[in-house]
Amino acid sequence: MVTTQGYKGSEDYIASKPLMEIVNVSIALGKPLVIKGEPGTGKTLLAHSISNALNKKLLIWNIKSTTKAKDGLYVYDTVQRLNDARFKDKDISDIRQYIKMGKLGQAFKSDEQVVLLIDEIDKADVEFPNDLLNELDEMSFHIPELDEEVKAKHRPVVIITSNSEKELPDAFLRRCVFHYIEFPDEGMMEKIVRVHYPDIENKLVREAIKRFYWIRDVDGLRKKPSTSELLDWIKALSLGGISADKISSEIPFLGAILKNEQDTSRFIRLSQSQGGGFGFKRRF
Secondary structure (H helix, E strand, O other), X not given: OHHHOOOOOEOOEOOOHHHHHHHHHHHHXXXXXXXXXXXXXXXXXXXXXXXXXXXXXXXXXXXXXXXXXXXXXXXXXXXXXXXXXXXXXXXXXXXXHHEEEOHHHHXXXXXXXXXXXXXXXXXXXXOHHXXXXXXXXXXXXXXXXXXXXXXXXXOOEEEEEEOOOOOOOHHHHXXXXXXXXXXXXXXXXXXXXXXXXXXXOHHHHHHHHHHHHHHHOXXXXXXXXXXXXXXXXXXXXXXXXXXOOXXXXXXXXXXXXXXXXXXXXXXXXXXXXXXXXOOOEEEO
């Protein structure tokens, strides 16, 4: 089996068996792994975990709406060259000194295999993924200014995350391995919390998780709280000396969980309609 060796999770990241298996399949096939899931499900942290577990350097390419595929390959700093030519204090004949490798270029030129995280690819233009197809397939790209080909010394472990803001092109997905990270159930969530806060009282952790999932199930929330909100909330509860019994009748520090004005208002209205019962009093 592919999973007998390779990635098995890490001390700071709880990975499900299907996730560990698909990571190892991706590495074995030498194909990028596209990870989707709602915010807060650990997509970005997965790349950090793989890097730590396999003892490989992590390169992070954070994608923005203005990012172009070429930015990840290399950048030719023409402005700096023009400035150097203007002030005549530097030899500008060697163009190589004005070529800077992007994150994908750095991964290709690395003397050791690295983990490359292409984070939130769906933020870029719809054609962005297709513009990377050839480079990811061939593991090489051309620099016309130098008339040189950059070929990968080692095929990087490529992790690509998406929050589904845009659908990724079929042609791109055919060249990748895909996994959707489901939101953790209560049992898995307790394990995740324990990785971060091993010393917080068990009763408080379990009661907080119970209330957290209850809040997530409130109808009409525009932004359901994620794992990161739960971790912040549990830490706030612990620092504030809030007991497990107290959060059975109120929700202290509601602003640590709900980050949207409409959601907060909706929750307060719901609490008032329920007469201040289970989970309905707020405390900021």
